Amino acid sequence: MGKYFLCILFSLICTHVFCENKPSISFTEPTILIPSPSLPANIQCLRSNNNVDIVRFNDTYYVAWRSARVHFPDAKAVIYIISSTDFIHWKFEHSFKTGSDLREPRFLVLKNKLFFYCFEGAKVMYSFNPKHIWISTVENGKWTDQIAPGLDGYVPWRLKMKNDRPLFSAYWGKNLYGGHQAQLRFFTSEDGINWKPISEKPQIDVTGSEEGEFEFDEQGNMWCLVRLEGEGAMLCYADKDSLDTWKMYHTKKKYDSSCMFRHGKDIYLIARRNKDGNAAKAPNWLPEGIKRGINLTRYSFTPKTTALYKLNAEAKDFEWLMDLPGCGDTAFPAVVPIDEDNYYVLNYTNDLSNPDITWFSGQFQNTYIYYLKLSFEKISEPFSD
Numbered sequence: 001m002g003k004y005f006l007c008i009l010f011s012l013i014c015t016h017v018f019c020e021n022k023p024s025i026s027f028t029e030p031t032i033l034i035p036s037p038s039l040p041a042n043i044q045c046l047r048s049n050n051n052v053d054i055v056r057f058n059d060t061y062y063v064a065w066r067s068a069r070v071h072f073p074d075a076k077a078v079i080y081i082i083s084s085t086d087f088i089h090w091k092f093e094h095s096f097k098t099g100s101d102l103r104e105p106r107f108l109v110l111k112n113k114l115f116f117y118c119f120e121g122a123k124v125m126y127s128f129n130p131k132h133i134w135i136s137t138v139e140n141g142k143w144t145d146q147i148a149p150g151l152d153g154y155v156p157w158r159l160k161m162k163n164d165r166p167l168f169s170a171y172w173g174k175n176l177y178g179g180h181q182a183q184l185r186f187f188t189s190e191d192g193i194n195w196k197p198i199s200e201k202p203q204i205d206v207t208g209s210e211e212g213e214f215e216f217d218e219q220g221n222m223w224c225l226v227r228l229e230g231e232g233a234m235l236c237y238a239d240k241d242s243l244d245t246w247k248m249y250h251t252k253k254k255y256d257s258s259c260m261f262r263h264g265k266d267i268y269l270i271a272r273r274n275k276d277g278n279a280a281k282a283p284n285w286l287p288e289g290i291k292r293g294i295n296l297t298r299y300s301f302t303p304k305t306t307a308l309y310k311l312n313a314e315a316k317d318f319e320w321l322m323d324l325p326g327c328g329d330t331a332f333p334a335v336v337p338i339d340e341d342n343y344y345v346l347n348y349t350n351d352l353s354n355p356d357i358t359w360f361s362g363q364f365q366n367t368y369i370y371y372l373k374l375s376f377e378k379i380s381e382p383f384s385d
Helices: 002-017 288-300
Strands: 019-027 031-034 048-057 060-068 078-084 091-096 102-110 113-120 132-139 142-147 154-162 165-172 184-189 195-197 209-216 222-228 232-238 247-251 259-263 266-274 304-312 317-324 334-337 342-349 368-382
Touching (some): 031 060, 048 102, 048 342, 048 368, 060 102, 060 113, 060 342, 078 102, 091 132, 091 142, 102 154, 165 209, 184 209, 222 266, 259 334, 266 317
Antiparallel strands (some): 060 078, 113 132, 259 266, 266 304, 304 317, 342 368
16 A cells, blocks of 8 residues: 555656656637628728738737739728727727738837838739838827838838837849749848848848748747748758848748737747648759759649648747648748736638638638637646657
8 A cells, every 4th residue: 555655656756856847738719800890891802802911919819811802913902900909899999001912911019109001012913013011000099101212113012029129021022933033131121111221232132032931939039930932941050149040941831811929938920721641742853943943833723721730849840730720722831928927829721611722713712701719728748859
């Protein structure tokens, strides 16, 4: 009996001393927000609702998204901004329309002031052609708009704060589908209006490099994920003391429309997942242009979903954890913390009842924006070597 008791006691000690807290991750059923009866009456959603962002500012959630007739550039595109304190009752804040396509809505809080960014593109669906980056700010309860000086031709991707300093990831978008030699740069600013590059040279100029998503680890070092159109992706690392100098690691996986966030010591990613495996499968011996064309064509005609990944710093890649709701034309996620262990995730998708729809087909069909709650619950697991 005494030996049995000692065994139990030893087991309990091992459980508490030789274990670490690891998160168990779960998410709620998705709730369609856009379009829905929850929206203010003066918002008129079109068929394609996508490109969403969210921020929490002064205890209020602000959501922005693009509404257009199709996924592709549309002269009738409009960007709406709404707000809520409880995620139930929504208030109209601002709408933005220029007679050209509008995309990539992004929020930034700088010096206790809310900024909003997006870019104006082409008027016709067969042309990307970014023109201007627009900036909106709230002054005495009213939104004001102006063109960002010096950023014509760039596409905004992500804005985050680092040591009270804003960092703005943007890529050169002219001639995007015609032998696009990208310049993905980081910019910084004192006032949120005037931006200057952090270095003379771009951070990455690999062909097709776009969507520079980034996050910081516990030590302040930066990890950046760059989409390579037709070639997978590039995971990049920069030391906290030299954010302009990157180490780059190529992967054949393609993480479209990526959104990175840190929970505790871990960095997570939500992005589009190709159900047919790696995006880059064309033989390497083919000429670059033909190889990229084959990869893009195959990628367009395969089903997609949205997925949650976790950074594996040693392997220099992301590990798949689970799929999130999404099919067809899906994945432009936005994440905002609710509290220490819970997050709201917004994302867009085609009708979830048709999970095998291809990406190309989905771009001509209705898309909706949902939200769900993503939760990290700490559990004790034994240490492993």
